[in-house]
Amino acid sequence: MSVPNPRPGPPGDALPPASAAPLWAPARIERVETFAVALPAVRSFGISGGPVTVAGTPAIRVLVKVTAADGAQGWGEATPLPRWTDETAESIVTTIDRYLAPAVLGLPAWHLDAADRAFYRAVSRGFTIGAPLARSAVDMALNDLLGRAAGVPLGVLWGRRRCETAELGWIVSGRAPAEVADSVAEGLALGYRAFKVKIGLYGEEGDEAVVAAVREHAPPAAPIWVDANQAYTAQSALRMARRLDGIGISAFEQPLPANDIVGLRRLREHSPVPVALDESLRHPSDLATFVRLDAVDVAIAKVQRSGGLTLSRRLCSLAQECGVRLMGSGLTDSDLGLAASLHLFAAYGIDTPVDLNGRQFIESPYAVETVRVEGGKAYVPDTPGLGVVVNETVVRRLSVDVLERRV
Template sequence: MRVPTISRVEVYPVELPITRTFVFASGSAGKAGAGARLVFVRVLDEEGRYGWGECRPMPGWSYETLETVVTTLRRHLIPAVVGTPASDLAGLHARMHAAIGRGPSTGQPIARSALDMAVHDLLARALGVPLRALLGGSPRPASVALSYTVTAASPEAASREVSAARAKGFEHFNFKVGVHPETDVQVARAIREAAGPEAFVWADANQGLAVERAARVAEGLAEAGVDVLEQPFAADKPHLMRVFRGRCPLPLAVDEASVSPSDFLLYASEGLVDYLVVKVTRSGGLWPSIAQVHIAQAFGLPLLISGLTDSMLTKMAACQLGAAFGCQGPAALNGSQFIDDSALFPTKAQVEHDGRVWLPELPGVGIEPDIDTLRSLEVKEV
């Protein structure tokens, strides 16, 4: 097989309907009735073979927006990578780094992630293997259990929400801490009781706590049966994690603070975290995410999978990565709870149902957007 070479990249900024309001301590993923903005890219080689990538920039979560992602791709990253062999993933990232350098961490990681994903998809398609096999896993069909995001603010509503999700096949649950601080512990207790003892219950603070508040909340969450507390403090304040570590009765994880492999290495080497949260879009794509996984393995840390309310393309790619390293979940990939991407992905119901993502033996990521629908949803004013 001739190794594919990147010859052309198409960029599609789109807007999808938001079906439910989703608020977290540091911002929002949007309000029901509004639009969720995503950027899709298609990488083509000289023979017309292609691969798809996607990202969802959210200004409430990071500094990247739809506009910055599109201009970064079109003016900087794409010109830098055209002509690169798809198999040269290290070279791909070196060229992207030369075009957009790092600050304290990876420069424009969300924009990079879409291009990285598309090149991985192209290469796996060209080889005729599922993405998980390209990443070193088995090509056999696999599944990854999803974690349902509970948005209720009261324990009664949380209990009803968990019961309804369990009826749909969900086994694991996550919720946001700090949005309604007066009910955080009661909601946690209600989720655990409704979910049962086998469920993994995951509390995410999204940088929204101060140390004293975090210490009090963590004690209540531990008593309620929560399994992990994620990102209690601002991403640029690792010293607070050092102060908090000895006072926290819960396992800890970071999210916004762990963009590059070196970011995660800092937390792991100091013994400040108990899990790696794999988030492909946040980390600049699959290639740097794999580096984070290897660091976690070296420290004996298990994996969790998360996302940015992405569409099915990123959800499938993240699950492919998890499956390659034996992670069967939980995966807090909750895009389907909050955005409607069903028109883009006609086969979605075949790969996401019963609270799991089912990975087929198809080459590449395992799903792709309908190109005509994608073009009809394009945002024209960028």
Template sequence: MKTSFAISGGTVGSPNEGAPHVYVRVVTDVGVEGWGEARPSHRWSCETLETVTSTIAGYLKPALLGAEVSDLQTIHGLMNKEIKPDLSGGQPIAKAAVDMALHDAIGRERGCRLPELWFAGFRPELKLSYLISTASPEEAGRMASDAAAKGYRGLDVKLGLRPDADLDLLEAVKAAAPNLFLRADANQAYNLQQAAKLARAMERIGVDVFEQPLRADDLHGHAQLRRKTDIPIALDESIWTTGNLMQAIRAEACDTVVVKVTKMGGLTGARRCGELAREAGLGLLGGGLTESRLALAASAHLFRYLRIEDPVDLNGPLFLADDPVASGPRIDEGDVVLPDRPGIGCEISAEKLELYGCRSNV
């Protein structure tokens, strides 16, 4: 990590401690490799570096050895038999790394770019939002101005680091970059009364979407909040599976769904959630968990397939000083050009994995 990253629940990565990333390699019986990535963060979800690695090594790997690589339905059934799905899908971040690696291997084996596996065209260009994580309104304003000057089209502002300063924070950001798409992300920081009060002020400021203001399990509260404000309410931590999404739809709890590959059990689950949300008439936002360029590329392919047009929060490049990707997407500040190669399109450096790898008894 080249800089610290904090959300309302605490710091999720820093230059001193780094941040855990787990890489999974799948090898087919004809020698084709596929790569996947998990980015656990105990401040954001219940999965950790230890649970992800032990789940993959001790449970998923033995269950999947010998399985047909292209039979994703059976493979997800095997994974769910080993690690029973709960409301979040049952270790979805660990399963996401395996699912991503399988998609990469299938694409490489067939000579297809990732979206072609979904019978869609290759759309190489994507816009990133700029993430602001600070409790200082003055610093937030400077960051927003800098992002606008660098050509970013959207801002993702983390709220709840110092709730009493959140309104000043948003006002400073909007004043510094009035024409950028403004996404206010609370990461479950508020109760209903606090969120309603802040939402009324957001309407005056011109915030475009209010993301996950209440606890993840409070769909009823989010539904009430929607009736108190005209700002679209987006759900992130509330929606991990299609089952969660169906409950949110029934409760009329949101206007928009945040799609994240690593929280939704991989590309398979994230694509299903995105398609279901579209069919239900909901908007879509794209997000990530400070993954490296490997998961960034995989997520970007999916977001282009789902026709997400607002700038997406794939914020790894803002926070990671380096990663093990030898070649992958070309990133110029807020502009991404995806690699025109089979599968996800990234090549992984064995030397970098060795350099950054940690040793454990798993």
């Protein structure tokens, strides 16, 4: 859907004079368009909350195109995963079309801070950030637009690029121990040398058996970490951490509900395995709270969860200033989200294996030029913006009406 420009900008915003913009800067934001696209799912994938992709069933992603008055364009992505968060394809489309887009139309396309403030006025943050996936798609598109207008990759635009590649983790999810050997072998054959295991699916003994099977069939030195996606209680998480300690796990990701701050603090004090926070860290201020309470070992950098690249950069900077270790993750993104994550991780030198699993589970037929992934390693794009060239004709062909009324 397309939102035209009805007014010069959000009420109360003093728009900066044209002289404040860099010489290469694009004009003001003229149009924001959303496309819910059905992408091919090549493998099934599940977490403790339920299935994320089902092989043979299209996976819905919401792509966003932002156009400036001078014709400059950028693309972004939102990944609706109701099993993981409270945003659906329908809510993302309506939030962008009816709230976020009208709030930023007329703003200078280079003014990311003004866009960030406009998002807050359009959708209040409440306890933490509001509608992070929706706002992430628009913010990602704005960053892409700026990089394209400047003719440089995002790392150059930001003045931060500490590495050129990222090692990817192969995801083992929803499998009984007897099936683990085949999954690990498939990853090894494709060049993967690190493994992330989704747990919280089979009870404590079953989860332990799956992780132990991954360790048995993976190379001895292969990094392995687990992700419970909020599946445990404080008591069961501590028991599980003790079970995992003997297997050799590098991190125990989001074992408790995101808002169980007290439980996570207690678990961090007693767990023999480092506790990593993902769903708990939507906004940089969430990380600040966990740091003050000495309740975090590892912070997961995740572009969409944190509302886009602008806020994710703030969160990563805060983590590094506070001495909190960073790991990287995604949301089974298609190639736009994959590229955005790679630029973020490269900017902050996140050199441990990362969970960017989109290529493992879905295809991105809209991408003409895109991210190179070989031998379990992803290469940070070095072309302007995100580095993904989108075929809009294919995007429109793949588009579906997610707001169509169902009887």
